[in-house]
Amino acid sequence: MTDNILELRNLTKFFPAKEGGIFSKVKGEVRAVDGVNITVARGETVGLVGESGCGKTTVGRTVMKLYEPTSGEIIFDGEDITHFSRKEMKHVRSKMQMIFQDPFSSLNPRHTVGSIISSSYTIHGIDPEGGVEHAVRELLQLVGLNPEHINRFPHEFSGGQRQRIGIARALALKPKLIVADEPVSALDVSIQAQVVNLLDDLQKEFGLSFLFVAHDLSIVQHISDRVVVMYLGKVMEMAPTRELFENPRHPYTKALLSAVPVADPKIGRSRERIILQGDLPSPVNPPSGCVFNTRCWKAQDICKVSVPATIQIAPQQTVACHFPE
Amino acid sequence: MSKFLEVTNLNVTFPTEDGDVHASNEVTYSVGLGETLAIVGESGSGKSVSNLAVMGLHNPARTKITGSAILNLPEGPVDLISASTETVRRLRGKAMSMIFQDPMSALHPFFSIGDQIAEAWHLYNKGSKQDGIKKAIEMLELVGIPDPSSRVHDFPHQFSGGMRQRAMIAMALVNNPSLLIADEPTTALDVTVQSQILSLLKDLQRELNMAIILITHDLGVVAEVADRICVMYGGRIVEDGTVDDIFYRPEHPYTLGLLNSVPRISSGESHRLRAIPGQPPSLISLPSGCAFQPRCEYSSKVSSGACNTSVPSLSDKGSGHLSRCHLDTVDLNNLVKDKA
Numbered sequence: 279m280t281d282n283i284l285e286l287r288n289l290t291k292f293f294p295a296k297e298g299g300i301f302s303k304v305k306g307e308v309r310a311v312d313g314v315n316i317t318v319a320r321g322e323t324v325g326l327v328g329e330s331g332c333g334k335t336t337v338g339r340t341v342m343k344l345y346e347p348t349s350g351e352i353i354f355d356g357e358d359i360t361h362f363s364r365k366e367m368k369h370v371r372s373k374m375q376m377i378f379q380d381p382f383s384s385l386n387p388r389h390t391v392g393s394i395i396s397s398s399y400t401i402h403g404i405d406p407e408g409g410v411e412h413a414v415r416e417l418l419q420l421v422g423l424n425p426e427h428i429n430r431f432p433h434e435f436s437g438g439q440r441q442r443i444g445i446a447r448a449l450a451l452k453p454k455l456i457v458a459d460e461p462v463s464a465l466d467v468s469i470q471a472q473v474v475n476l477l478d479d480l481q482k483e484f485g486l487s488f489l490f491v492a493h494d495l496s497i498v499q500h501i502s503d504r505v506v507v508m509y510l511g512k513v514m515e516m517a518p519t520r521e522l523f524e525n526p527r528h529p530y531t532k533a534l535l536s537a538v539p540v541a542d543p544k545i546g547r548s549r550e551r552i553i554l555q556g557d558l559p560s561p562v563n564p565p566s567g568c569v570f571n572t573r574c575w576k577a578q579d580i581c582k583v584s585v586p587a588t589i590q591i592a593p594q595q596t597v598a599c600h601f602p603e
Numbered sequence: 604m605s606k607f608l609e610v611t612n613l614n615v616t617f618p619t620e621d622g623d624v625h626a627s628n629e630v631t632y633s634v635g636l637g638e639t640l641a642i643v644g645e646s647g648s649g650k651s652v653s654n655l656a657v658m659g660l661h662n663p664a665r666t667k668i669t670g671s672a673i674l675n676l677p678e679g680p681v682d683l684i685s686a687s688t689e690t691v692r693r694l695r696g697k698a699m700s701m702i703f704q705d706p707m708s709a710l711h712p713f714f715s716i717g718d719q720i721a722e723a724w725h726l727y728n729k730g731s732k733q734d735g736i737k738k739a740i741e742m743l744e745l746v747g748i749p750d751p752s753s754r755v756h757d758f759p760h761q762f763s764g765g766m767r768q769r770a771m772i773a774m775a776l777v778n779n780p781s782l783l784i785a786d787e788p789t790t791a792l793d794v795t796v797q798s799q800i801l802s803l804l805k806d807l808q809r810e811l812n813m814a815i816i817l818i819t820h821d822l823g824v825v826a827e828v829a830d831r832i833c834v835m836y837g838g839r840i841v842e843d844g845t846v847d848d849i850f851y852r853p854e855h856p857y858t859l860g861l862l863n864s865v866p867r868i869s870s871g872e873s874h875r876l877r878a879i880p881g882q883p884p885s886l887i888s889l890p891s892g893c894a895f896q897p898r899c900e901y902s903s904k905v906s907s908g909a910c911n912t913s914v915p916s917l918s919d920k921g922s923g924h925l926s927r928c929h930l931d932t933v934d935l936n937n938l939v940k941d942k943a
Binding site for chain 2: 330438439468474475493495536537540542543551553554
């Protein structure tokens with residue numbers, strides 16, 4: 279057994295880019311994830327951040343094998359699951375579960391909370407100790423919901439409560455890894471804190487590992503042990519949370535951090551801000567060389583032609599840049 | 604001196620089959636030219652509803668609105684609530700305009716960006732079609748769209764999210780309004796684009812001396828751009844003060860809770876977040892007394908039990924810093940200290 283619950287080696291996922299209607303032809307590929315190396319240790323929370331379209335959600339979904347990877351390897355719990363069939367994935371999925379962003383569309387409106395959560399048991403043919411109903415009640419209690427509400431439907435709950443139902447469902451099979459895709463971004467601020475605290479507690483109690491996909495850097499900083507910054511399908515920088523936030527080495531990380539509004543007016547007024555020009559380039563036709571060169575203020579000629587290698591800049595910090603800070 | 608917009612005791616109620624939804628209750632705020640007022644609150648706190656009432660965008664058949672919203676125009680004050688629909692329509696887009704959260708659904712997909720901006724201009728200006736497009740190009744340049752003379756003919760789907768929001772700002776500003784209401788203008792955008800849009804709004808405000816009302820739930824955004832802040836909860840303003848008042852001397856337990864539940868990037872050690880327990884109230888059956896009472900950790904400390912029975916009034920805690928709480932400042936500060 280290795281120390282890593284999850285290891286992504288050179289993972290790529292390209293989607294065909296189509297044009298036209300019924301007789302569409304493939305015009306190219308969307309390089310959603312392009313050669314990504316990420317590890318998640320047991321009991322660790324790895325935050326995956328980046329702007330929309332950077333491929334962070336695709337990484338999460340490819341790990342779950344909801345997408346078939348184009349190339350690369352996914353090693354989960356010592357097993358290479360890259361080419362597992364749906365059938366083979368079934369037993370793996372009981373050890374890795376996902377929490378989704380939108381608590382409104384991720385729960386079937388026609389099923390009661392009890393049947394939503396217990397479906398994990400039926401699908402995997404597991405008979406939990408003390409019976410299914412007992413197990414579901416315990417799960418509801420665990421995530422801070424009233425076990426009496428087992429026969430209610432999702433619409434009877436608020437957004438934060440629904441997210442708790444999603445978390446209970448993910449926990450039913452006692453997974454080792456949870457991929458959380460923007461689990462709190464649809465919630466109000468005061469409710470966000472409740473759910474973040476719940477995830478913290480559950481991790482301590484069950485020794486869970488999290489791959490925490492989010493765009494909200496303050497939440498990621500709070501919950502993660504290590505942070506991976508992605509831009510246009512590539513990993514720009516990876517570092518323990520503290521190093522990343524205190525000493526970002528990649529210009530993009532620096533810009534991203536300086537763009538986050540700080541809920542403290544004095545700091546907001548005094549700090550230096552880097553405002554990036556323009557928008558994210560299209561992943562169908564990414565810039566040559568370093569993908570960030572079109573918006574980078576440090577870009578030189580070499581950045582336009584050669585892809586920067588990922589270098590180890592500090593013991594646990596890697597950065598893909600020709601001119602790291 | 605009177606402010607440019609003065610909203611006083613605004614009540615907005617939607618009658619429904621389940622009962623009246625009291626979306627906005629006795630809401631009072633004002634904003635001056637060149638000033639940015641931020642209205643902060645969670646979903647369902649009444650922040651958008653109040654401002655839609657100011658813009659006259661509620662369906663009068665399904666809404667009961669009372670109170671007043673005085674717009675102090677150079678040619679004399681107008682009460683937007685009691686004025687005729689026609690009067691308000693003539694002010695909309697000229698004296699005041701609004702930008703929305705989702706630029707994709709606020710722009711018409713069948714018309715080019717230029718046509719849509721020109722349409723707003725033609726409403727109040729005489730000129731040929733070419734003049735309209737010329738004005739649209741000028742506006743796109745102002746909001747920082749690269750190569751505006753060719754992009755003016757693009758359709759909304761050809762613009763990125765950030766560019767659409769810029770186009771919407773261009774459209775809102777084409778007639779030099781004195782008041783801009785921005786309803787969650789950057790919520791749908793990425794942080795790097797968000798900071799572009801916020802600095803654009805600030806620059807434009809300086810240039811055009813506009814009054815801006817920024818409706819948002821993001822305390823970070825508020826800290827960066829606002830001059831004054833109104834915090835709303837359960838359809839009421841619970842605290843009103845300058846940025847420094849709200850962030851460094853919060854008076855209301857809800858504001859305190861809100862500030863505590865945001866993880867701070869600046870703080871070194873990460874500690875457990877102090878979440879506010881419970882859920883926001885339903886606007887159909889607001890709790891009697893203070894709307895925040897069921898979630899408030901200090902309500903048991905008010906000996907008279909007033910939190911359960913009477914709605915606290917919005918009282919001045921010093922130099923225009925208003926708070927709606929039965930606890931006085933000294934007691935609250937002692938309680939907060941005891942907690943910490």
